[in-house]
Amino acid sequence: MSKICVLGQGYIGLPTALLFANNGHEVVGIDVNKRVVDTLKAGKMPFEEKGFQELLDGAIAKNAFRAKSLAEEANVYLVAVPTPFDSEMRMADLKYVISACEMIVPHLRKGNLVIIESTIPPQTCDKQVKQILEKSTLKMCEDFYVSHCPERAIPGNTLHEMVYNDRVIGGVDEKSTQLTADLYSSFVKGNLHLTTSTTAEMIKLMENTFRDVNIALANEFAQIADDYGIDVWKAIEIANKHPRVNILKPGPGVGGHCIAIDPWFLTENANNSSLIMMSRQINDSMPQYVLKMVKEMLAGIEDPTITVFGVAYKGDIADTRATPAKKFIKLAEKEGYKVKIYDPFVKEWCYPIMGLEKAVEGSDCIVVLTDHSEFREMDPRAFFEGMSNLNVFDTRDVINIKVWNKAKFNVKTIGKN
Numbered sequence: 001m002s003k004i005c006v007l008g009q010g011y012i013g014l015p016t017a018l019l020f021a022n023n024g025h026e027v028v029g030i031d032v033n034k035r036v037v038d039t040l041k042a043g044k045m046p047f048e049e050k051g052f053q054e055l056l057d058g059a060i061a062k063n064a065f066r067a068k069s070l071a072e073e074a075n076v077y078l079v080a081v082p083t084p085f086d087s088e089m090r091m092a093d094l095k096y097v098i099s100a101c102e103m104i105v106p107h108l109r110k111g112n113l114v115i116i117e118s119t120i121p122p123q124t125c126d127k128q129v130k131q132i133l134e135k136s137t138l139k140m141c142e143d144f145y146v147s148h149c150p151e152r153a154i155p156g157n158t159l160h161e162m163v164y165n166d167r168v169i170g171g172v173d174e175k176s177t178q179l180t181a182d183l184y185s186s187f188v189k190g191n192l193h194l195t196t197s198t199t200a201e202m203i204k205l206m207e208n209t210f211r212d213v214n215i216a217l218a219n220e221f222a223q224i225a226d227d228y229g230i231d232v233w234k235a236i237e238i239a240n241k242h243p244r245v246n247i248l249k250p251g252p253g254v255g256g257h258c259i260a261i262d263p264w265f266l267t268e269n270a271n272n273s274s275l276i277m278m279s280r281q282i283n284d285s286m287p288q289y290v291l292k293m294v295k296e297m298l299a300g301i302e303d304p305t306i307t308v309f310g311v312a313y314k315g316d317i318a319d320t321r322a323t324p325a326k327k328f329i330k331l332a333e334k335e336g337y338k339v340k341i342y343d344p345f346v347k348e349w350c351y352p353i354m355g356l357e358k359a360v361e362g363s364d365c366i367v368v369l370t371d372h373s374e375f376r377e378m379d380p381r382a383f384f385e386g387m388s389n390l391n392v393f394d395t396r397d398v399i400n401i402k403v404w405n406k407a408k409f410n411v412k413t414i415g416k417n
């Protein structure tokens with residue numbers, strides 16, 4: 001059994017802390033946000049996902065988890081704080097990782113293990129983390145151990161993937177790797193892949209960059225297909241029957257906490273990363289492309305009102321971080337459109353979210369930006385009466401075109417025009 005201090009009680013740190021607590025360890029969850037700590041102290045989850053509350057209840061019942069604001073002595077420190085993108089410098093902003101490591105320094109003792117789960121640029125463990133932790137006067141690899149164990153669970157299915165995904169474990173030396181592997185084997189059922197810290201840092205970024213570049217390719221294919229008047233979705237489906245082809249889906253752009261950010265962590269120190277940067281640019285330009293297509297549909301309508309269906313960054317979750325919907329809405333407003341929003345998952349956002357009927361009232365066009373399952377099954381005859389014009393533009397190929405055509409909608413889909 002280890003005593004583990006987990007710094008950062010967010011989407012990643014909290015479920016990780018609870019998995020350790022439910023599997024034989026004593027865990028202290030540390031967060032600088034008082035609201036998070038108070039909510040946990042009251043036995044409640046600060047955010048919702050499948051299975052989280054049960055895991056918290058289990059950890060509390062075992063007396064294996066408590067939350068507080070300041071770090072304390074432990075055998076293991078696990079860092080899961082944000083690593084946002086500094087858009088001005090085009091670099092990872094490591095201020096939270098640095099402050100978390102500084103919080104550990106006064107408590108660091110011989111034999112301790114420090115694990116960074118936050119996504120970090122290559123060599124962060126070997127350079128910045130080492131430099132800060134050695135302020136304790138202890139020496140890395142002699143007195144204390146460090147590893148990077150990147151988190152690769154997908155939002156929406158976090159718990160399952162935390163337990164069943166393979167894990168990459170990269171220590172700054174072999175002992176760090178082994179200590180970390182022993183610890184994670186207490187709850188991980190996937191394989192543990194042991195490597196160096198710099199390789200582990202690189203692997204995490206490569207995975208998300210691969211996805212970003214693949215989506216950029218799909219988005220470019222969609223625009224080419226629009227020029228030729230063919231259906232890119234069908235074309236991708238058939239191309240993917242090839243045993244060595246796997247093209248992802250086009251859409252309104254790439255959102256979320258990771259895929260739109262992590263590729264930049266690879267470019268910050270690279271001599272040549274033009275493909276990665278170009279892919280970022282293509283994905284970031286998709287809201288403009290969607291607006292161009294919507295404008296074509298609305299030609300001739302004066303002062304149009306549009307209704308956005310879905311502002312979550314992807315389907316069936318309430319997460320709006322870095323959602324491409326925000327850029328689309330800003331561009332549409334700049335164009336002079338009145339924008340109303342419906343999202344069955346998102347309850348509060350920087351723009352007001354309306355009930356379905358109110359959101360479509362007086363609207364000239366529905367623009368589907370998120371692939372929520374509800375949109376797949378939707379029959380517009382249940383709510384379209386108050387609309388001024390019957391147009392729908394689908395950026396996710398999610399609506400049932402036959403059903404919408406029956407309701408007399410003019411339907412357009414990205415990559416299908």
Ligand SMILES: NC(=O)c1ccc[n+]([C@@H]2O[C@H](COP(=O)([O-])OP(=O)(O)OC[C@H]3O[C@@H](n4cnc5c(N)ncnc54)[C@H](O)[C@@H]3O)[C@@H](O)[C@H]2O)c1
Nearest residue numbers: 008009010011012031032033080081083099100118119151
């Ligand atoms: N969310 C995901 O799906 C996901 C998946 C894989 C990897 N990651 C990576 O994991 C890391 C954490 O992401 P997240 O989504 O959990 O972030 P989050 O914003 O949900 O939570 C981070 C928490 O850390 C706290 N914090 C900040 N500085 C602190 C400090 N010095 N000490 C203690 N707490 C501190 C914040 O108050 C916040 O509650 C990031 O590097 C992210 O890129 C996230």
Ligand SMILES: CC(=O)N[C@@H]1[C@@H](OP(=O)(O)OP(=O)(O)OC[C@H]2O[C@@H](n3ccc(=O)[nH]c3=O)[C@H](O)[C@@H]2O)O[C@H](CO)[C@@H](O)[C@@H]1O
Nearest residue numbers: 151152153154207208248249251254255256258259313314
């Ligand atoms: C390599 C990988 O799998 N990494 C995952 C990823 O999780 P995520 O939720 O951020 O990832 P996605 O589901 O890819 O969504 C991102 C955006 O891309 C859009 N999209 C997606 C597929 C597609 O075909 N066409 C699209 O347009 C989608 O709508 C959304 O806006 O990063 C996490 C943190 O590092 C990882 O932990 C997690 O494993």
